[in-house]
Amino acid sequence: MEKCTRCGKPLRGVVIVMELSNTDGCYYLGSIPHGHVSQGGFPFGERCAVLEGTDTVLSLSNRIAESYKKTNEDLQRKVL
Numbered sequence: 702m703e704k705c706t707r708c709g710k711p712l713r714g715v716v717i718v719m720e721l722s723n724t725d726g727c728y729y730l731g732s733i734p735h736g737h738v739s740q741g742g743f744p745f746g747e748r749c750a751v752l753e754g755t756d757t758v759l760s761l762s763n764r765i766a767e768s769y770k771k772t773n774e775d776l777q778r779k780v781l
């Protein structure tokens with residue numbers, strides 16, 4: 702029987718396939734971001750798909766925040 706990628710429990714009922722990006726190691730619903738290399742689709746239970754999707758959102762926000770912070774610090778160094 703197929704197992705959930707996140708929790709390892711056998712999958713019953715709804716199975717959601719998420720695509721793993723080899724580029725950032727995150728699982729995406731639908732397709733991975735443009736330019737990322739795909740590791741293929743992996744099965745999740747509904748609840749774990751939601752949790753995994755949330756992890757991906759947090760990881761993306763952190764990366765965007767990091768890159769913004771750096772840009773802003775560079776600007777501050779020039780201006781102040």
Ligand SMILES: [Zn+2]
Nearest residue numbers: 705708746749
């Ligand atoms: Zn699971």
